Amino acid sequence: MNGLGFDSERIKQKVRATNYLTVAQLFLKSNFLLENPLTFDDIKPRLLGHWGTCPGINLAYACLKEYFKTEENFSFVLGPGHGFPALQANLFIDGDLEKVDENAKRSEEGIIYICKNFSFPGGFPSHASPVTPGVICEGGELGYALGTAYGSALGHPEKTIAVLIGDGEFETATALSSMNLNKIIGGSPNGSVLPILHLNGYKISAPTISGRKSERELNELIRGFGFKPLLVRGDNEDSNLAIDYAIKDFKVALDKADEIFRKIKHGEAVNPPFIIMKTDKGLTGPEELNGVKIRGNFKSHQIPLPLAKTDEKELRILENWLKSYRFSEVFRKERGFFYAK
Ligand SMILES: Cc1ncc(C[n+]2csc(CCOP(=O)(O)OP(=O)(O)O)c2C)c(N)n1
Ligand SMILES: [Mg+2]
Secondary structure (H helix, E strand, C coil): CCCCCCCHHHHHHHHHHHHHHHHHHHHECCCCCCCCCCCHHHECCCCCCCCCCHHHHHHHHHHHHHHCCCCCCEEEEECCHHHHHHHHHHHHHCCHHHHHCCCCCCCHHHHHHHHHHECCCCCECCCCCCCCCCCCCCCCCCCCHHHHHHHHHCCCCCCEEEEEEECCHHHCHHHHHHHHHHHHHCCCCCCEEEEEEEECCEECCEECHHHHCCHHHHHHHHHHCCCEEEEEEECCCCHHHHHHHHHHHHHHHHHHHHHHHHHHHCCCCCCCEEEEEEECCCCCCCCEECCEECCCCHHHCCCCCCCCCCCHHHHHHHHHHHHCCCHHHCEECCCEECCCC
16 A cells, blocks of 8 residues: 555655755755855855756655655656756665765765765766666656656566656657557556656756646647646745645645556556646746746756856855755754654
8 A cells, every 4th residue: 555654744854855965966065064154165166967857856756755665666767867966865865875885874974975976077977877776767868768667667567667757858759659658568467657747847948848838738648648647736936835735736646646556457447647747947946046037947957056156146045045945954963864753
């Protein structure tokens, strides 16, 4: 049975922790726990990486892990591999990274280690890669996530595989043609594939086609491929409310998906579920900079504060952004990570 003890407070705290560690990996070379006011010296000399996709990954991952925590055969495939800092933050906090890398202990030293080594020569790559524990799809070249998920379900009826697909990725021929795989692979003797479209409206420097479709038209497209669309709405202007609503919708959508997968297993001819997760791109990040909208815009795709090392205003925005996650409430040097209940 899935979804038992689904705890929204624990999810919210985990999302704050993973978002904090994501931003820390992108920007910080010291003062990782923000024990002193942030200075230019704390900022990495070369700011690399992608922020915009990360908060959506952190939200989806936290909800999925909370829902499927009792299930050994649950796995997650990440399409947008450029969201590696988010994946890394989750693998770190869950202790998966520590199992393969003794430097990644869930302590202050471990935090320093993952932040310093993100996108650094001899350290961690900027994208998901074969050295990332559990990765079967790098996501550097977009499009293969859905096909990979169906491939790993082949001959494994015990498996449930959730797969996050970017809405830009959803415009690739590979992703769109993989939408037909439910007609071939869905159901016995294979596992259950749960696609999640991350509808954040943007890809690199432009809006996405799906993001500009009406809700009805997008639902009809998904239905046309033989899926049952389920909406998770995390697009409120207030980031905290957006996360609250998304978590509630996730629980409802995952319960529904579970019910549908059970019917499919019993041979009923019903359409498999397909979650559409709508969030602002760069959710919880800076809203605007110099009058230009960042959150909910393509401007959040990579480094939203590119001058944080030299510009006092950007540095202070970064400091307030990091503080907004109240990281000290979920991590203490002497206690490590802890969540509600
Ligand atoms: C096949 C392919 N084409 C282009 C790129 C370059 N690229 C990197 S990130 C990105 C945008 C991805 O947008 P989306 O899938 O919506 O992810 P988001 O960051 O919005 O979550 C693109 C086009 C790529 N990685 N792979
Ligand atoms: Mg997108």
